[in-house]
Amino acid sequence: MTFKNRKRLNRFIVLMIVLVGMVICLFPIYEMVSTSFKYEVDAFSLPPKWIFRPTFENYRNVLLSNGFGRYFFNSVVVALSTTFFSVCTGALAGYSFSRFKYKGKKLLIVFTLLLRMIPPVILVIPVFVIWNSLGLANTRIGLVLVYIGLNLPFNIWVLKTFISEIPRSLDESATIDGCSDWMVFSRIILPLIAPGLSVAGIFTFRIAWNEYILSLVLTNRFTRTLPVAVSLFLTDAGTEWGKITAIATITAIPAFIFTFTAAKKLIMGMTAGAVKG
Amino acid sequence: MFSNGVMKRNKSPYLFALPAIAVLLLVMVVPVASGIRLSFFEWFLRDIRKEPVFVGLWNFVDLFGSENFQTSIRVTLVFTISVVCLELFVGLVLALLLEDGLPGLRFFRTVFILPVMIAPVVVGVVWKFLYNPSYGKINYFLSVLGLKEIGWLSDPHMALISIIITDIWQWTPFVFLLLLAGLQGIPSDLSDAARVDGANYLQNLIHIKLPCISGVIGITAVLRLIDAFRGLVVMFIMTNGGPGVSTEILSLHLYKTAFTDQRLGKASAVAVILLGIITLLSIIFITKNMKDET
Numbered sequence: 001m002t003f004k005n006r007k008r009l010n011r012f013i014v015l016m017i018v019l020v021g022m023v024i025c026l027f028p029i030y031e032m033v034s035t036s037f038k039y040e041v042d043a044f045s046l047p048p049k050w051i052f053r054p055t056f057e058n059y060r061n062v063l064l065s066n067g068f069g070r071y072f073f074n075s076v077v078v079a080l081s082t083t084f085f086s087v088c089t090g091a092l093a094g095y096s097f098s099r100f101k102y103k104g105k106k107l108l109i110v111f112t113l114l115l116r117m118i119p120p121v122i123l124v125i126p127v128f129v130i131w132n133s134l135g136l137a138n139t140r141i142g143l144v145l146v147y148i149g150l151n152l153p154f155n156i157w158v159l160k161t162f163i164s165e166i167p168r169s170l171d172e173s174a175t176i177d178g179c180s181d182w183m184v185f186s187r188i189i190l191p192l193i194a195p196g197l198s199v200a201g202i203f204t205f206r207i208a209w210n211e212y213i214l215s216l217v218l219t220n221r222f223t224r225t226l227p228v229a230v231s232l233f234l235t236d237a238g239t240e241w242g243k244i245t246a247i248a249t250i251t252a253i254p255a256f257i258f259t260f261t262a263a264k265k266l267i268m269g270m271t272a273g274a275v276k277g
Numbered sequence: 278m279f280s281n282g283v284m285k286r287n288k289s290p291y292l293f294a295l296p297a298i299a300v301l302l303l304v305m306v307v308p309v310a311s312g313i314r315l316s317f318f319e320w321f322l323r324d325i326r327k328e329p330v331f332v333g334l335w336n337f338v339d340l341f342g343s344e345n346f347q348t349s350i351r352v353t354l355v356f357t358i359s360v361v362c363l364e365l366f367v368g369l370v371l372a373l374l375l376e377d378g379l380p381g382l383r384f385f386r387t388v389f390i391l392p393v394m395i396a397p398v399v400v401g402v403v404w405k406f407l408y409n410p411s412y413g414k415i416n417y418f419l420s421v422l423g424l425k426e427i428g429w430l431s432d433p434h435m436a437l438i439s440i441i442i443t444d445i446w447q448w449t450p451f452v453f454l455l456l457l458a459g460l461q462g463i464p465s466d467l468s469d470a471a472r473v474d475g476a477n478y479l480q481n482l483i484h485i486k487l488p489c490i491s492g493v494i495g496i497t498a499v500l501r502l503i504d505a506f507r508g509l510v511v512m513f514i515m516t517n518g519g520p521g522v523s524t525e526i527l528s529l530h531l532y533k534t535a536f537t538d539q540r541l542g543k544a545s546a547v548a549v550i551l552l553g554i555i556t557l558l559s560i561i562f563i564t565k566n567m568k569d570e571t
């Protein structure tokens with residue numbers, strides 16, 4: 001076999017492996033989306049019906065079901081406000097950590113890194129107890145507060161890295177021109193770290209939108225979010241897989257949108273910290 | 278010198294960090310501290326209006342004597358070690374295969390992040406459907422291949438394996454992306470020099486590539502370990518820890534002790550143990566990161 005042919009063969013094998021990987025990766029998602037558009041007869045038929053008559057019946061049932069609109073609204077409000085507040089406070093702290101020297105800073109940085117690792121489930125009991133005594137239980141504000149805290153360490157970390165990459169001479173000359181620290185932050189730093197803000201924003205939104213266990217414990221039927229609603233559909237609807245996959249697909253929509261519009265930023269966020277550069 | 282001047286002039290560095298620190302204190306530090314305190318008390322969820330009763334270390338004694346807790350520790354170890362090892366292995370093989378790039382690599386990468394982005398609840402729902410014994414597609418494919426059908430989630434010996442498979446599906450792409458980024462960060466003259474010196478692929482792999490990305494591999498492993506200890510939602514949805522307690526990972530054991538058995542103090546003791554494990558892993562992670570930073 002000539003060298004060129006061998007190289008071609010190698011490429012072919014690699015391509016085959018990638019295709020198999022893609023099929024494995026995508027099949028469960030395809031199964032969810034396609035089942036949500038199937039009538040029950042088609043969803044359960046074996047051998048599977050690869051070609052079927054699509055229906056919106058499941059979506060109509062879900063959208064018209066009691067509470068769905070409220071859960072969807074709660075999810076949007078909770079995820080958006082978490083994102084806004086967590087990214088803002090994260091940027092402020094990241095600016096402080098990257099630009100100033102002061103006592104206790106190193107300790108604070110290590111501390112936030114440690115907090116980043118705290119599993120949400122550890123917070124469930126104490127936050128449940130404390131929020132009950134503060135009157136924050138079963139409120140959206142209570143849930144948003146926990147989510148801001150959960151996301152802050154990552155946001156501080158990512159934004160601090162982005163700010164550190166901006167040359168200091170920029171803020172120094174602005175300070176000489178009479179800018180206060182706040183003006184340096186808002187007029188110079190913030191616009192320059194826009195890519196970092198969107199990485200932090202997407203990650204925060206994703207966690208707030210997807211989080212389940214805290215929302216399950218800290219909300220009631222008026223304030224609960226979509227993931228909790230999905231799990232309730234699973235127990236209530238029993239084997240109504242059409243409805244369940246429909247609401248699951250709706251819950252996954254932001255994931256689809258982010259993946260196909262901001263893949264590069266997502267990879268940047270995922271590899272931040274683990275890989276240099 | 279200049280920054281000293283700024284520091285003397287105002288208190289703004291503290292003011293900038295203040296909102297974040299206040300939130301972290303309120304929603305993380307205070308709850309974690311009160312959770313640790315609660316682990317020394319007996320307190321029932323149904324009697325939440327009554328005062329907790331101090332019982333010293335009884336909750337821990339109770340835990341270590343409990344068979345369910347021991348099983349849960351074992352389940353946690355089997356789960357975390359197998360997912361981390363398998364995901365690292367598959368991720369590394371994929372990264373090595375694809376490191377030189379392929380037409381359309383960007384598209385593949387995009388597809389590969391989808392499983393990570395999707396909510397754990399949704400992942401649980403989808404795989405519960407796939408594993409369904411009577412109309413799930415996985416058993417159907419097995420029967421097409423002429424193999425015996427498997428009671429994925431109902432067989433106590435299979436349930437944990439099923440959940441491990443789901444985790445591998447969800448997280449291998451993430452591991453792959455990290456390792457690929459690591460491999461692509463190796464200066465190409467290193468491998469070129471080795472090739473000129475007559476090193477074959479395997480030698481190049483063992484003496485150049487793997488040592489170069491050992492840091493990335495280590496960090497990826499710790500990150501995945503920490504995540505694997507945190508995860509419970511997929512189990513919660515797919516098996517609720519069953520059959521029996523065969524898939525009851527530590528974090529799910531914590532949740533069920535608190536909200537099914539209603540024993541808040543004992544559940545807090547589980548939380549303390551989980552916290553200890555995570556802190557240990559985090560310290561490894563942080564020292565690795567700090568070393569890179571300086």
